[in-house]
Structure formats: structure tokens, C-alpha cells
Amino acid sequence: MAEITIRNLRKEFGDFTAVQSSSFKIEDGEFFMLLGPSGCGKTTTLRMIAGLELPSSGEIKIDGEEVAQKPASQRDIAFVFQMFALYPHMNVRKNLSYPLVSQGMPRVQVRAKVAEVAKILGIEAILEKPIGCLSGGDRQRVALGRAIVRNPKAFMMDEPLGALDAEFREHMAVELRALHDRMGATTVYVTHDQLEAMRMGDKIVVMNRGTIEQFGKPQDIYDKPATMFVADFIGSPSMNFLRFHGNVERGTTSVKLHHQPLAIPEMREPFEGDMVFGVRPEHVRLTDSGGYRGQVKATEYLGTTQIVTLNTALGVIKARTASGQVARVGETVGLEFDGKTVTLFDNQTGRALRSDLNEGVLAHG
Numbered sequence: 001m002a003e004i005t006i007r008n009l010r011k012e013f014g015d016f017t018a019v020q021s022s023s024f025k026i027e028d029g030e031f032f033m034l035l036g037p038s039g040c041g042k043t044t045t046l047r048m049i050a051g052l053e054l055p056s057s058g059e060i061k062i063d064g065e066e067v068a069q070k071p072a073s074q075r076d077i078a079f080v081f082q083m084f085a086l087y088p089h090m091n092v093r094k095n096l097s098y099p100l101v102s103q104g105m106p107r108v109q110v111r112a113k114v115a116e117v118a119k120i121l122g123i124e125a126i127l128e129k130p131i132g133c134l135s136g137g138d139r140q141r142v143a144l145g146r147a148i149v150r151n152p153k154a155f156m157m158d159e160p161l162g163a164l165d166a167e168f169r170e171h172m173a174v175e176l177r178a179l180h181d182r183m184g185a186t187t188v189y190v191t192h193d194q195l196e197a198m199r200m201g202d203k204i205v206v207m208n209r210g211t212i213e214q215f216g217k218p219q220d221i222y223d224k225p226a227t228m229f230v231a232d233f234i235g236s237p238s239m240n241f242l243r244f245h246g247n248v249e250r251g252t253t254s255v256k257l258h259h260q261p262l263a264i265p266e267m268r269e270p271f272e273g274d275m276v277f278g279v280r281p282e283h284v285r286l287t288d289s290g291g292y293r294g295q296v297k298a299t300e301y302l303g304t305t306q307i308v309t310l311n312t313a314l315g316v317i318k319a320r321t322a323s324g325q326v327a328r329v330g331e332t333v334g335l336e337f338d339g340k341t342v343t344l345f346d347n348q349t350g351r352a353l354r355s356d357l358n359e360g361v362l363a364h365g
């Protein structure tokens with residue numbers, strides 16, 4: 001059981017700052033995702049929490065106790081780098097027993113603990129088998145078992161499914177999440193895969209170039225992005241961005257895009273200048289009548305839905321529609337947007353402007 005609080009955490013490698021100044025809180029029992037593109041500082045953040053990397057400055061509290069300067073061995077955290085890191089010359093039982101035997105635990109207790117963990121993971125039948133003759137899935141379960149057997153306060157996992165093929169990866173993701181739900185141990189999980197983060201996480205921190213772009217529940221991150229980076233990084237296809245110049249008053253509920261008034265959530269702050277109208281593909285409707293118009297450039301059939309790409313006066317838009325909807329390449333159609341789901345961004349800073357849609361969420365950023 002562990003609640004982890006990070007405040008103003010920073011890491012410099014010489015002149016380079018890998019983590020700028022991160023602050024977030026991981027509740028006890030949460031499955032917590034650190035998400036972002038390669039090099040954004042996810043692994044460095046995880047290693048600092050685990051005690052494998054010393055922060056340049058900042059606080060790390062585990063259950064209220066400051067641990068930032070303490071060695072990993074005093075933090076009671078299991079770090080799962082790569083699920084397949086097992087001792088190949090030992091059988092499954094010995095792999096699971098090893099961390100306990102090296103702690104000096106009496107044999108009888110070790111046997112009982114290994115039996116308990118094997119039951120949780122469903123690997124009782126393979127306890128005497130050598131590692132070399134296990135399937136990928138069983139190896140992965142044993143590797144997890146080796147982390148679980150110590151009963152740590154929390155688990156740190158760095159792209160544990162990264163080396164697996166897509167189908168098996170999906171299967172193990174479900175299994176890992178189900179295991180977490182049974183055990184309830186705080187888990188911090190690094191991934192660059194937005195789908196994995198959305199599917200598995202209770203909360204997500206989205207990182208970019210060493211800074212936190214947004215912190216929140218998967219649905220809030222998807223529906224109410226705090227920045228254009230988040231809106232673009234999460235979702236496939238990503239959010240459409242239409243750039244325009246104008247002004248919005250506090251309380252405004254529409255904007256003019258290329259002379260067409262379009263509904264938006266009620267604005268909570270005034271703004272004047274270059275803005276970006278952000279709308280997700282599934283919130284774009286193709287109609288006969290809409291005043292904002294686009295010409296169909298391409299269609300991609302995806303089974304139940306299709307992605308229709310259109311050229312419009314302010315840029316390219318992708319719409320996700322039912323695959324039965326007819327959209328012929330070259331034809332001009334009307335576009336309607338679900339105004340309640342639109343996010344306006346400040347084009348210069350990339351930050352979302354405050355509106356009814358995202359009120360209360362941006363404060364977490």
C-alpha cells in the first residue's frame with residue numbers, strides 16, 4: 001500500500017534538463033500511467049521514484065515519508081524493467097524463491113509465499129519447469145511473480161509489454177490490469193502507447209520535453225485536453241485543428257470560422273488573437289446543408305466506421321462516420337460540429353482556453 005506524492009521534481013544531466021519540475025500525486029492502489037513520446041522524461045521520472053536515480057531537486061514522499069535521497073533498497077518498491085528478465089538456469093520455483101531466500105526468509109515461509117503467488121498468477125502447474133521451456137506468456141507471469149513475491153509497497157513498470165507482438169501485448173495488458181485489481185498495489189507504469197495508457201490506467205500524466213502537459217483520468221484527458229500537444233497525442237486520428245483569428249468574450253457560445261457561426265462551449269475567459277478550433281473526428285458530421293463546407297479528399301474503410309478526409313477553407317479535417325454513409329471523393333459536403341465537445345486553444349501557447357467543457361480540469365495541468 002502506498003501513496004506517492006511528487007513535488008517540483010527535477011533532473012538535470014549536465015546542461016540538459018530531462019525533467020523540468022513535476023508535481024503530481026499517486027493515490028494508494030492506483031494504476032498510474034506516465035505517458036509521452038520517446039525522450040520526454042518518463043523513465044527518468046520512474047527511476048527517481050524507485051530510487052535508481054537521484055533527483056537534482058524536489059520531493060518524493062511515499063506514505064508521507066520523504067525518500068528522495070534514500071537508496072532504492074529503503075523504499076520497498078519493486079521495479080519491473082522487462083518482464084523476461086529471469087534466471088534461465090533456474091526453474092520457476094527457484095526464480096520465485098530467490099528474492100525471499102536472499103532476504104533470509106525461512107524455507108517454510110518461502111514455500112508458502114511462492115505457493116500463494118503461483119496461485120494468484122495461475123502458474124502452479126509449471127513451478128518445477130525450467131525457464132527455457134516456458135511460453136512467452138508464462139515467462140511473463142513468472143517475471144511478474146518475482147516482483148510480487150516480495151510484497152512491495154508499490155510496483156514500477158517500464159514499458160513491460162514493449163517487446164511483445166500486438167495481439168499478445170493486448171492480452172497481457174488485460175491480464176496485468178486484472179491482476180492489479182485483485183492485488184490493489186499502487187503501480188506506476190511507463191508507456192509511449194496512448195491506447196495502452198487509456199485502456200489500463202486510472203490516471204495518466206502526459207509528458208512532453210520534460211514537462212507535464214496534463215494529469216488526470218483517461219476520459220478527462222481525451223475529452224478535455226489541456227493543450228494542443230495532448231489533443232494531438234491522444235486519439236487516432238488525432239483532434240482536428242482549424243486556425244483562425246478572432247475574439248471571444250466571456251460567456252460567448254459561438255465563433256465565426258470563415259464567416260460561418262459555429263457553436264462552442266460557453267467561454268469562461270475573454271480572448272483575442274490567433275486561436276485554434278479543436279474538434280475530434282467523431283464529433284464532425286457530414287450533412288447536405290451545413291454552412292461550413294469541405295471537399296472530400298479520401299475515405300478509409302475501417303469496418304463499422306470510416307475516416308473521411310476533407311479539404312476546407314481553414315485546413316484539412318478528418319471525420320469519423322458510419323461506414324454506411326456515402327462520401328464520394330471530389331464532392332462538396334456540409335460540415336457540422338458537436339459544439340459541446342469543441343476545445344478552443346490559444347495558438348501561441350498551445351493551451352486550451354477555459355470553457356464550460358474543461359472547467360475544473362485545467363487546474364490539474
Ligand code: ATP
Pocket residue numbers: 013016018036037038039040041042043044045192
Ligand atoms: P524513452 O521511451 O525513449 O526511454 P523517456 O520518456 O523514458 O523515453 P528518458 O529515458 O527519461 O525518456 O530520457 C529523457 C531524456 O534524458 C532523453 O533525452 C535522454 O537522452 C536523457 N537521458 C536519460 N538518461 C540520461 C543520462 N544518464 N545521461 C544523459 N542524458 C540522459
